[in-house]
Amino acid sequence: MSGRVGIIGVGQSAFRSRRDDASYPDLVREAVSLALNDAGLGLEDIEAVVYSLSPDAMVGIGNAERLGVDAVGARNKRFLRINTGGATGISSVAAAYYHIAAGACDVVLTAGADKVGECGDSQTVLNKIWDPTYERALPLGTINMLAMSAVRYMHKYGMTEQDMARVVVKNRWHASLNPNAHLRALATEEDVLASRMISWPVKLFDCCPQSSGGGAMVLASERYIKNRKLDAAWITGVGHCSETYYLGDRMGNGYAADHADAYALRNAFQRAYRMAGITDPRKQVHVAELYAPFSNTEFHAIEAAGLADLGQSPAMLREGAFRIGGPTPVSPSGGTLCTNAIAVTAMVRVIEVAQQVRGRAGAHQVTGARVGIANGNGGDHQFFGAMVVEA
Amino acid sequence: MELLKRQETWNITYTHALGETASWFYVQLRDHAKLYGRRDAKSGRVLVPPRAFSDQTLQPTTDWVEVGPGGRIEAFTIVYDAFQGLPPPPYAFGYVMLDGADTGLGGYFRGVDLADARAAAAKLKIGTRVITRFAEKRVGDVLDFWFEPAPA
Amino acid sequence: MAYLTKAGVIGVAIAPCVTDQRRSLEELLYDMGHAALRDAGLTIEDIDGIVVASNDQYDGRAISVMAASGSVGGVDRDILSTPSAGEHALVMGALRVLSGQYRTQLVLAWSPTEASPLPEAQRLAADPYFHRRLPLDEPAADALQASALLAADPGLAEAAREIAARNRRNGTTAYPDLASAARPWSGARWPLEPGMVAAPVTGAVALVLASDAYVAERGIRDPAWIAGMGWATEPSFLGDRDLSDAPALRAAAEQAFGEAGGKTADLAEVADATPYQQLLASRVLGLGANLPVNLSGGAQSFNPVYCTGLIRIAEAANQVRGRAGRHQRAGTRTALAHAASGFAMQYQTVIMLRGEAA
Numbered sequence: 086m087s088g089r090v091g092i093i094g095v096g097q098s099a100f101r102s103r104r105d106d107a108s109y110p111d112l113v114r115e116a117v118s119l120a121l122n123d124a125g126l127g128l129e130d131i132e133a134v135v136y137s138l139s140p141d142a143m144v145g146i147g148n149a150e151r152l153g154v155d156a157v158g159a160r161n162k163r164f165l166r167i168n169t170g171g172a173t174g175i176s177s178v179a180a181a182y183y184h185i186a187a188g189a190c191d192v193v194l195t196a197g198a199d200k201v202g203e204c205g206d207s208q209t210v211l212n213k214i215w216d217p218t219y220e221r222a223l224p225l226g227t228i229n230m231l232a233m234s235a236v237r238y239m240h241k242y243g244m245t246e247q248d249m250a251r252v253v254v255k256n257r258w259h260a261s262l263n264p265n266a267h268l269r270a271l272a273t274e275e276d277v278l279a280s281r282m283i284s285w286p287v288k289l290f291d292c293c294p295q296s297s298g299g300g301a302m303v304l305a306s307e308r309y310i311k312n313r314k315l316d317a318a319w320i321t322g323v324g325h326c327s328e329t330y331y332l333g334d335r336m337g338n339g340y341a342a343d344h345a346d347a348y349a350l351r352n353a354f355q356r357a358y359r360m361a362g363i364t365d366p367r368k369q370v371h372v373a374e375l376y377a378p379f380s381n382t383e384f385h386a387i388e389a390a391g392l393a394d395l396g397q398s399p400a401m402l403r404e405g406a407f408r409i410g411g412p413t414p415v416s417p418s419g420g421t422l423c424t425n426a427i428a429v430t431a432m433v434r435v436i437e438v439a440q441q442v443r444g445r446a447g448a449h450q451v452t453g454a455r456v457g458i459a460n461g462n463g464g465d466h467q468f469f470g471a472m473v474v475e476a
Numbered sequence: 477m478e479l480l481k482r483q484e485t486w487n488i489t490y491t492h493a494l495g496e497t498a499s500w501f502y503v504q505l506r507d508h509a510k511l512y513g514r515r516d517a518k519s520g521r522v523l524v525p526p527r528a529f530s531d532q533t534l535q536p537t538t539d540w541v542e543v544g545p546g547g548r549i550e551a552f553t554i555v556y557d558a559f560q561g562l563p564p565p566p567y568a569f570g571y572v573m574l575d576g577a578d579t580g581l582g583g584y585f586r587g588v589d590l591a592d593a594r595a596a597a598a599k600l601k602i603g604t605r606v607i608t609r610f611a612e613k614r615v616g617d618v619l620d621f622w623f624e625p626a627p628a
Numbered sequence: 629m630a631y632l633t634k635a636g637v638i639g640v641a642i643a644p645c646v647t648d649q650r651r652s653l654e655e656l657l658y659d660m661g662h663a664a665l666r667d668a669g670l671t672i673e674d675i676d677g678i679v680v681a682s683n684d685q686y687d688g689r690a691i692s693v694m695a696a697s698g699s700v701g702g703v704d705r706d707i708l709s710t711p712s713a714g715e716h717a718l719v720m721g722a723l724r725v726l727s728g729q730y731r732t733q734l735v736l737a738w739s740p741t742e743a744s745p746l747p748e749a750q751r752l753a754a755d756p757y758f759h760r761r762l763p764l765d766e767p768a769a770d771a772l773q774a775s776a777l778l779a780a781d782p783g784l785a786e787a788a789r790e791i792a793a794r795n796r797r798n799g800t801t802a803y804p805d806l807a808s809a810a811r812p813w814s815g816a817r818w819p820l821e822p823g824m825v826a827a828p829v830t831g832a833v834a835l836v837l838a839s840d841a842y843v844a845e846r847g848i849r850d851p852a853w854i855a856g857m858g859w860a861t862e863p864s865f866l867g868d869r870d871l872s873d874a875p876a877l878r879a880a881a882e883q884a885f886g887e888a889g890g891k892t893a894d895l896a897e898v899a900d901a902t903p904y905q906q907l908l909a910s911r912v913l914g915l916g917a918n919l920p921v922n923l924s925g926g927a928q929s930f931n932p933v934y935c936t937g938l939i940r941i942a943e944a945a946n947q948v949r950g951r952a953g954r955h956q957r958a959g960t961r962t963a964l965a966h967a968a969s970g971f972a973m974q975y976q977t978v979i980m981l982r983g984e985a986a
Contacts, residue, residue: 105479108757110864136712140690145484147685147752150712151970154864161879164861164975165719166712168684170691176708180720187726188631189857206560213690217492218652219525222618223569223582224555224562232553233570240602285554285593325677325706329531330698331523333580336550337573339521341532341704344551352704360729464694468707484756488749490688490742495652528655531698534662534672 088307090185091317092474094124095436098298100267100424102202109144112198113156116299116429120196124303124315128158132190136166137177137197137300139428139463142210144200157196157301163189170214170463171227171376172325173197174300174432175470179323181304191309198299199426207295207427214465216330228292228379230332230465232284235381237336237345239286242396244384246286248403250277252380253290253422255408260419262409262448267296267424277380286381293378293425300429300436318439322363322473324356330467347382350389350460353471357458358391361473366391371454372414372441373407374434376461378421387415390458390471409451417441417449431461435472442476497528497537506616511544511608513577521578525618543581544574545608546626551580552600554590566590572606572623583608587624599625631887635725636843636851637945637981639668639836644930644939645806646830653687653740656832657699660736664834667951669848672701675836676730681710681717681737683934685749688742700736700834714739714833714938715967715977719859721837731842738832739934746828746933747815753971755864766901766933767825769866769971771817774904776871778819784907785819791903792824792928799925802955810930824902824928831932833939849984852948855962856980858883866972877912877966877976888980894960895919895947897940899968900926901933909966913978923947923955937967941979948983961985 096119098104104112121127134157136150146152150166157164163184169176174197181195201207208226215225238244253272260266272290280289310317328342328349329335335344342348354366363369373390377383387398392413393406401407407415416422418437421430438457440446446454455476462469494502497514504510513524514537521530522541529536552570555562568590571580585606590596605626614620641663646656665671678700682692689695693702693709700707710716714737721733743749747765754764777784800807813825843851858880862869885891891914898913898921900906906921915921922928924943927936944965946952952960965979 105481141684141711141752142486142690145486146755147749148683148712148970149753151753151861151974152755152864154861154974155868159861160863161860161876163859163883164712165710165716165859168691168709168711169693169707180708180710180723183720183723183727183729186729187723189723189726208559209561210690212559212562213688214694216654216695217490217688218494218498218654219618220582223584224559224567225582226559226562229553229555229569233551236553236570236597237551237602282554282556282593284557285552285597287553325708326704327697327702327707329703330694331531331579333525333550333571333582334523334532336571336580338578339519340579349704356706464691464697467694467697482756482760484760486752488685488688488752489744491744492688492742493649493652495655496650497655498652528652529658529699531703534658534701 090182090320091305091307091310092302092320092439093305093310093315093317094120094303095439096120096123096301097265097433097436099265100296100298100426102295102297104200104297109149109198109200110152110156112299113153113196116198116301117157117196120301120303126303130192131158131194133163133184133193134159135177135181135193135195136164137174137195137428137432138166139168139170139173140210142213143207143427157194169468171427172431172461172463172468172470174429175435175459175461175472178302178432178435179325179470182320182323185304185306191306193304194301196301197428199428200297201295201427202297228287229284231379231382232287234344234466235286237343238381238384241345244399246278247274248399249291249380250274251402252383253277256416256420256422259409259417259449260423263418266419267294287379291380293422296424296426298426300432302432302436316443318442319475320472321475322357322361324353325470326352327468330465332465346395347385347389350386350469353469354390357471357473363473370413370456370458372417372438372451372457374418374437374459375415376421376431376434378425380422383415386460409449414451417451434459434461435474438474442474495528497526501526502616505620506614509610510542511574513541513543515539515541522576523579524574524577524581541576543576547572547574547606549600549602549604549606552585554593554596568600583618584622586622631726632728633726634840634853635722635837636853637835638838638843638848638851639664640942640946641667641834642939642942643832644803644932645809647809654695654699657696657736657738660832660834661700661734664734664836668836670836674732675701675734676732677706677724678702678734679708679710679717679721681714683711685752686740686743686934700734713969713975714935715941718835718938718941719857719977722854722857725837725839731839733837735837736834737935737938739830739932741828741830766971767815767817767820770902771820772866773871773972774819774902777904777908780872787907788824788903791906795900795922795926795928798923798955799929802923802925806930820902826928826931828931828933831930831935833935833942835942850949852945852981852983854979855982856884856888859977862974871972874908874912874973874976877909880976880978881913884978884980893962893964895923895957896921896964897924897944898922898966899937899940899973900928901936903928905968905973913966920957923957937969940967941965944981948981
């Protein structure tokens with residue numbers, strides 16, 4: 086690759102449960118306008134669009150990206166859609182990155198939106214991601230699937246419900262500083278422990294909300310950025326990796342990946358780190374936006390990112406290692422736990438990190454952040470994308 | 477201003493070919509109340525539920541291995557919330573590594589009092605021995621069996 | 629375009645009409661991935677990344693890449709999914725190779741027929757705001773486009789019949805064993821006549837892409853180089869378009885021809901879900917009257933709905949590689965592949981392929 090790929094504009098909605106004032110394409114357009122304004126560009130400057138959309142069933146429209154074509158101004162332009170489940174947002178940024186790294190385009194827009202609150206019950210849709218051959222008849226959903234991860238993590242490393250509650254307390258505090266976050270009310274450990282049990286050991290407050298809103302980013306080539314003297318955050322590392330689809334294969338005897346951990350995420354980060362020249366994440370990474378829709382999942386994400394040894398992150402969290410003001414803030418935006426518009430959640434992770442390293446994160450800014458990491462998880466904890474973004 | 481809404485439902489039926497491997501598994505389950513796994517020769521792992529190939533080694537699996545009925549719990553959860561289209565709570569389910577298998581097979585757990593989450597979780601903790609129970613009338617799907625704590 | 633490297637097709641597997649009921653979808657994909665790798669002379673260990681494409685509603689899986697991933701080598705590997713179109717998987721795979729960060733890519737698309745009724749699955753693509761209450765499935769959209777073309781030129785109906793017949797004859801030559809499995813479609817959508825649409829069948833296609841450095845290093849023979857690649861989309865609503873024209877195809881062709889330095893091709897594989905698609909595409913692409921088109925038989929012969937686009941590209945690549953079998957046109961050095969997906973060819977993709985000696 087002859088030059089770097091930079092992020093020159095970002096936009097995200099203020100996420101809510103419902104957006105009755107806007108259709109699905111309206112939400113996409115909203116985020117696109119914000120990103121273009123941020124970049125100081127118009128739709129006419131965009132050469133290609135990567136559309137971020139996970140299950141069609143969530144928005145209730147088959148191939149809903151076709152409807153989004155107008156919202157992203159893609160008439161007669163290069164356009165394709167990415168879907169890697171919950172990782173879709175970051176996979177879309179990666180796909181946009183490859184357009185530029187290949188030399189096909191200089192300016193690429195990636196955008197999407199979700200209306201998770203509108204589909205009735207996201208778990209009903211998400212039950213359909215399991216294959217009809219063996220597991221569709223089981224009441225699998227993403228909440229109980231990751232509750233089982235919590236059960237294994239507890240067994241393996243001694244994590245407690247209190248450890249999980251501490252993640253919620255930290256992220257809700259972060260979210261209270263972020264005007265775009267969905268759940269912004271502070272929570273105490275007692276609030277979390279007293280909240281309704283959903284799927285042992287995951288309680289209501291341990292869960293992400295069903296959010297509606299859009300996200301968009303404008304990426305450009307180094308040449309374009311330098312010619313126009315634009316402000317950019319640079320994508321210096323990208324990596325994807327995936328695990329077996331079978332939950333039952335991530336346990337038992339002779340498994341490569343344990344369902345307690347995030348094995349393929351570790352691989353994805355290692356690929357991204359290798360590209361970015363990061364050899365010691367604990368020292369070199371200043372801020373992390375890690376995809377963690379349930380409190381317990383933040384632990385294995387932190388460990389997969391190399392910010393803690395396996396099983397050690399609960400203790401480090403207790404010591405304040407991952408809050409704003411601590412050594413390596415994790416989810417300073419409040420994270421996926423406080424905002425989850427599935428089609429763009431993983432893109433928002435990259436958006437937030439870009440804001441952090443450009444010094445534009447406002448009240449939830451991590452002082453002096455210049456190197457940030459983001460990731461997305463998709464499928465049944467199966468697809469993982471990781472990225473390094475630097476000032 | 478008046479904001480309108482539109483209700484839509486998806487009505488599609490799917491007839492999925494299960495293939496020879498899964499079909500054989502289900503016929504044994506339906507007709508004989510027996511469970512089987514397939515061995516991945518390269519790694520030696522007996523995969524349950526069985527597949528024609530291992531996604532880890534990308535090699536075809538080689539032979540059938542009868543597994544269970546005893547096993548140990550590898551993962552579980554207990555659901556207390558109602559979700560549209562899913563069973564009324566509370567219910568417990570998870571994954572069991574049956575004797576002779578190397579991976580976990582998904583299924584419901586029954587015979588445990590689920591009223592108190594923490595007490596129930598202690599009864600279902602990882603490593604707990606279970607026994608597979610089979611329905612009287614079986615149709616050839618994963619609801620033909622479930623797991624109960626093994627008699628002491 | 630400032631490409632730093634080249635991307636070429638080095639392996640192909642095409643299953644335009646699968647009738648074997650003994651395999652599950654995942655098993656079919658396993659076989660297809662292996663077949664393409666075998667054709668390339670590689671194993672999965674040689675693959676740096678995978679891009680797949682499928683339709684969740686056809687597959688009956690809310691995130692269809694999940695169950696498929698393991699079948700095609702996704703475990704411990706980098707896999708992306710472009711559900712917008714099968715041909716977009718090829719575009720994404722090519723971009724990854726062209727970035728210089730991947731030496732190889734495995735690309736797959738598939739189209740099962742397990743959903744019933746298939747038109748219902750297709751109708752879900754109509755937006756619920758204005759169009760869902762209309763009987764708008766893909767043949768209906770194609771019929772609307774055909775009617776727009778006929779309104780501009782009523783004589784086209786005869787040309788359409790000829791194309792349908794010719795493509796079907798080609799299909800019988802190309803795949804004689806499969807010809808009996810292909811059935812004409814029974815649904816009527818004026819002005820599409822019986823015999824202008826083939827009934828949907830199950831199908832799948834897989835390709836292996838590699839960089840020029842990799843091809844040189846491994847001594848791979850007869851790659852089909854991607855000399856030009858263009859893709860574009862029409863707007864969302866049919867009512868916003870002039871269905872008798874294809875501006876997005878013009879834009880995609882301009883990209884592809886520009887990169888390739890021209891549009892010369894020894895033959896073409898062109899979208900033909902209906903013969904009107906082929907007529908419109910041929911006109912907009914400026915294909916010569918004597919250019920061999922759809923020697924594979926096209927979708928007129930075998931219609932695995934979702935992946936017919938990627939199959940066009942695969943067939944064209946095989947012609948350039950000299951691997952097209954019964955329907956090989958001798959001396960083919962350059963080929964034009966056109967793929968279209970979505971209602972009335974909303975997505976348009978043009979790939980110019982060139983052999984080593986060309």
